[in-house]
Structure formats: C-alpha cells, structure tokens
Amino acid sequence: MRSRLARCSTVVVLSLLALAVAWTPVQAQGSGQVRALVQVADTGDQTLAHLSRYGSVDFVFPEIGFVAMNIKAKDARPGSALRSDPLVLSVSRDHQVSVHTHTGLLAWDQDIIDVERVHPAGDVQYDGTGVYVAVLDTGLVPNWQDYFPAARVASDLGRAFHSPVLGTPGSPSFTDTNSHGTHVTSTILGYSLYGLARFEGTAPGATVIPVKVLSNKGWGWDSSVIAGILYVANLKKDGVLDGPVVINMSLGGSEGSPAELAAIRYAIRQGVLIVASAGNEGEAGMGYPGAFAEVISAGAAGWVREWVGGRTWWQQDVPDPTTAADVYVTDFSSRELPGQELDVLAPGSWVVGPYLAYGAAHPPYWANGVPGQYYFLGGTSMAAPHVTGTVALLLQKNPSLTQAQAEAVLRSTALYIPPGSATVATPYGTTETFTWSSDATGYGLIDADAAVAATP
Incomplete structure (x- = not known):
C-alpha cells in the first residue's frame, strides 16, 4: 500500500469508554x-x-x-x-444507547483496508460519488466547514431527534458539542488538518446527512434512533434522495428493541443499507443494533506497528498486501455471543480525526497550529464508518445493491484473521498483548479494493 506522507502537528491522545447500559427503570421527565x-x-x-x-x-x-x-x-x-x-x-x-467510542493524504486506517486503490488517484475510479450516507450520531460541530467541504454535507436534510423531551422531532438543528459524530464523519469524508493538509476518507465523494439522535453527552434512547432510521428511510421512499443510501450507527445499547428491529427492517425494505458498530464490551457481547443479523456489524481491529517510528506513525505506509500478521483485534471490541452476528472488522484503534474536546459549543473560527482539535480515538464507533464508507463505494458501482448482497461481498472479500495474539507498542513506551478467539473476528478485516472488485 502506498503511503502519502505529510508533516503534521502532534495529535493528542484520547480514549473514551462507552457506557454499559443495562435497562433498569430509568426515570424520565418526572419521578416514577x-x-x-x-x-x-x-x-x-x-x-x-x-x-x-x-x-x-x-x-x-x-x-x-x-x-x-x-x-x-x-x-x-x-x-x-x-x-x-x-x-x-x-x-x-x-433502552438507553450511547456512542461506541473507546478510546489528499492517507492515514494508516485507510491504507490498511486498501482504500487508496479504489479512489480516483488509484487503480479504480470510485469515491462514493452519488451515494448518501446518513450518520446517526451526535451531529456535526458548528464549524464543520473547517473540516469538510460544504458540498459533501446535505445540511438542508440534517435533522435532530435526540431529545423528544427537550426539542421538537424533526428540528433542523444538528449541532454537535460532543464531537463524536464529527469524528465519525471524518472517517467517511476525510478532513482538513488545520487547513494545511487534507486526509482521505473512505468515501470522500459521498454526501453525508447529519442526523442527531444522541445528546451532546453522547447518549440517547432507542426511540430517538428509531426516529432517525425512519426519517432516512422515508427520504428514500418518498424520492427525496435520488441515489443509493446507507446509514451509519456508531452507537448501541446492551439490549435489543423489537421496535428498533422493525424500523431497521422497514428501512431495508425501502432500499436503505445499514451498518452499525459491534460495541465495546469485549467478552460481555455485542451491543444493539449491531448484534441484529439484519445489520452489517463492525468490530475493531488495529495495526501491529502502531506507535512504532514516532508520533507520526499513523501516516506511515502499511505494507502491501496486508496479511493477518499485520492485524490484531482490540480487547474492547465486542465478541459475538450465541444469537448475535458479528460480520467484519475494520480499523478502530488510534484513528485520527477532528475532535473538539475543549469546548465544541464555542470553537474558535480556526485554531491554525494550536493543538486540541484533532484526536486519536479508539472504539467500534471508529470501525463502523470504515465499513459504511466501503459500502458507499460498492453502491456507487452498483446502486441497486441490496443489504444482503453488500454484506455477502464484504464477508467474502475480507482478510481472514485467525484466533491469536499480538504484542503492540503503546504511546507510553510500553507494550500491550492482545489475545482473541474466533468470536471476535467475524469474517475478517474488510478490504475495500477487493470488495469493489467483487461487486457485480
């Protein structure tokens, strides 16, 4: 895989754990x-x-x-x-749900899944053009145009369903003061780094629809997610969207909802494809909606040469072809329990993107050269948009591709990762050993190039 190097400012390390959300009677609005x-x-x-x-x-x-x-x-x-x-x-x-976050140029996460081979500068000419990607998350930060081209975000279709108690369903406000949705979007579209360089996304030609279904604290409810799914499905059903559509949900809760599953099935019947993160609960099992068989689910993998070669390691070349020995499965990535279905793995460890951790509600117009706007994040939240972006590439090639067909292509072309272990460097000068079994790998690490090639 070809590396495209650039000098960049130091990126601050951040790791966030998703909340465990068992359902006990949660009070809402009033006592009792x-x-x-x-x-x-x-x-x-x-x-x-x-x-x-x-x-x-x-x-x-x-x-x-x-x-x-x-x-x-x-x-x-x-x-x-x-x-x-x-x-x-x-x-x-x-149920309460939360973000699944654990912790131009090409970064390691795009390189390891062969994205550079399918973009216009590569061997094949696909970048997601003509495909809509609805990101059901925390929205976008107020200064999102500092990171993403205005033409790549359908702001007129953006909506907020995150708080039926505090706001009106369908409100056009999708402002993100959490930054999770912004980071997720950056994996799909790519992003401007301090206005000095641009890093590739998985599907930089796609059009993102920001749908806010989580609060600015990074959590929400099944009902808000359902509202977002149905909103996007009806945009497709009513002909408002003139191209193929895929939903990304980097979120989840510990229990499945029959209403949420009904909404997912409704959306799929309208021709909408759906990707969701597997969850960050490790051996405790997958979160929902990712665990539903109907959804294309994404677990989190990393590169064994993380933090080797200094703090700019994330811009370095991943050897081509990627082998199973280059990949490890993170310890937080949710394992598949009986009755659950894990489809594929994608990069979800130390993924760089815009993240306004210090006051996203009132960000500077442009903090050129000032640290604090870009972070490494880890989680299946980061893995899912790599899969979603790859699905957008498949839909550009074949707009009539169904959910089942896309899932089959991703599975059949994934790099098989056998049960094993790997010792990986940390940013603190130490090492950490990761061990995984077959319940953690699904069908393996996605390969965007192979998946596009295999799409009929």
Missing part, C-alpha cells in the same frame, strides 16, 4: 416515570388520545406500529393496565 415503546394496532388520533391516560407521547411511528411514551413505572410491569389494554399489542423498554 419510565420510557417505553408501545406497539398498537393503529396509530390514529383516537388511539393516541386513549394512550394519553397512561402518559405522554414522544414519538409516533406509524410505519412500524409503535409509539414512544413516558409512562408510569407501574404500567411497565406485567399485568398492568397498559399491558392489558385491548388496544395495546406489546410494551417494551425504550
């Missing part, structure tokens, strides 16, 4: 209330008026027959009046 997803036979006005006796309605999802509500804790219990109501088919928890 919990969030729930109520399945009903219809979502008409009479039904909604009837449901109001149990609590307030946040979202209505007529496409899948669910209503997101805040209800009394006693109505969430078996045998409650709500569960026994003849208009109610089921009551499930509205």
Whole structure:
C-alpha cells in the first residue's frame, strides 16, 4: 500500500469508554416515570388520545406500529393496565444507547483496508460519488466547514431527534458539542488538518446527512434512533434522495428493541443499507443494533506497528498486501455471543480525526497550529464508518445493491484473521498483548479494493 506522507502537528491522545447500559427503570421527565415503546394496532388520533391516560407521547411511528411514551413505572410491569389494554399489542423498554467510542493524504486506517486503490488517484475510479450516507450520531460541530467541504454535507436534510423531551422531532438543528459524530464523519469524508493538509476518507465523494439522535453527552434512547432510521428511510421512499443510501450507527445499547428491529427492517425494505458498530464490551457481547443479523456489524481491529517510528506513525505506509500478521483485534471490541452476528472488522484503534474536546459549543473560527482539535480515538464507533464508507463505494458501482448482497461481498472479500495474539507498542513506551478467539473476528478485516472488485 502506498503511503502519502505529510508533516503534521502532534495529535493528542484520547480514549473514551462507552457506557454499559443495562435497562433498569430509568426515570424520565418526572419521578416514577419510565420510557417505553408501545406497539398498537393503529396509530390514529383516537388511539393516541386513549394512550394519553397512561402518559405522554414522544414519538409516533406509524410505519412500524409503535409509539414512544413516558409512562408510569407501574404500567411497565406485567399485568398492568397498559399491558392489558385491548388496544395495546406489546410494551417494551425504550433502552438507553450511547456512542461506541473507546478510546489528499492517507492515514494508516485507510491504507490498511486498501482504500487508496479504489479512489480516483488509484487503480479504480470510485469515491462514493452519488451515494448518501446518513450518520446517526451526535451531529456535526458548528464549524464543520473547517473540516469538510460544504458540498459533501446535505445540511438542508440534517435533522435532530435526540431529545423528544427537550426539542421538537424533526428540528433542523444538528449541532454537535460532543464531537463524536464529527469524528465519525471524518472517517467517511476525510478532513482538513488545520487547513494545511487534507486526509482521505473512505468515501470522500459521498454526501453525508447529519442526523442527531444522541445528546451532546453522547447518549440517547432507542426511540430517538428509531426516529432517525425512519426519517432516512422515508427520504428514500418518498424520492427525496435520488441515489443509493446507507446509514451509519456508531452507537448501541446492551439490549435489543423489537421496535428498533422493525424500523431497521422497514428501512431495508425501502432500499436503505445499514451498518452499525459491534460495541465495546469485549467478552460481555455485542451491543444493539449491531448484534441484529439484519445489520452489517463492525468490530475493531488495529495495526501491529502502531506507535512504532514516532508520533507520526499513523501516516506511515502499511505494507502491501496486508496479511493477518499485520492485524490484531482490540480487547474492547465486542465478541459475538450465541444469537448475535458479528460480520467484519475494520480499523478502530488510534484513528485520527477532528475532535473538539475543549469546548465544541464555542470553537474558535480556526485554531491554525494550536493543538486540541484533532484526536486519536479508539472504539467500534471508529470501525463502523470504515465499513459504511466501503459500502458507499460498492453502491456507487452498483446502486441497486441490496443489504444482503453488500454484506455477502464484504464477508467474502475480507482478510481472514485467525484466533491469536499480538504484542503492540503503546504511546507510553510500553507494550500491550492482545489475545482473541474466533468470536471476535467475524469474517475478517474488510478490504475495500477487493470488495469493489467483487461487486457485480
């Protein structure tokens, strides 16, 4: 793989752990209330008026027959009046979800999956042009145009569904003061580094739709994610989007939601492809929605030569061809448990991108040469957009590609990573040994070049 080197400012090291989110009755709005997803036979006005006796309605999802509500804790219990109501088919928890973050030019993460071979400067001419990528996350920082070309972000289609309690569903505000969504977007589109150099993304020609479904603290609810999925699916269904569409969800919770699965299936029926991170819970298993079989899920891998050769190691060449010996599986990347499905691995360790850790709500117009705007992040959150970007390349080649077909191509062309271990350098002058089994690897590390070549 060809390396494209440049002098860059030192990047600060940051590692964030995603929250473990087991569902216990979480209070919402007022004392004694919990969030729930109520399945009903219809979502008409009479039904909604009837449901109001149990609590307030946040979202209505007529496409899948669910209503997101805040209800009394006693109505969430078996045998409650709500569960026994003849208009109610089921009551499930509205689980809390969180970001899956653990910790021009080509960085190691794009190089190791052969992205440079499919961009216009490479052997093949694909960069995601004509493909829409909906990033369901924390939004984009206010100065996102410092990092991304304005033409590559469909800001007019950006929406916020992150807080039905505090805001209006469908609000055009997608401002990100967390920076997670901005970092994820940078992996897909690439980014400007201090205005001095530009680093490649996996699909720099794609058009990103920022959909804010997580709060600025990096967490949200199943219902907000469902609202975002259905919003994008209906843009496709109604012909607002004139090209293929793929959703990226670098987020998840510890339990699956039947309403969320229904929304995913609805979106897939509209022709929308869906990628999600596997989670950062290691041996505890995958998060949802990534664990659903319908979703293309991404675990996190790293390069064995991380932090070898100084602090600019991330710009150095990854030998071509990539071999299994070049790759390790991170310890935080969620392992596949029975009933869960891990599809592929992608770079998710020490990935550089814009991240305004010091006050994203009021960033400087341009902090040229001042540290604090770019960070290494690690997590399956970082792996997922590599997969999503690769899917965008496949859709540019074949706009009619289905979810099942894209998943099959990624699986069949991935570099198999056998169970094993690797000792890797750290930024602190020490080493760390990682060990993994077959439940951590899926079908292996994605190869963008091979996947494009194999796409019919």
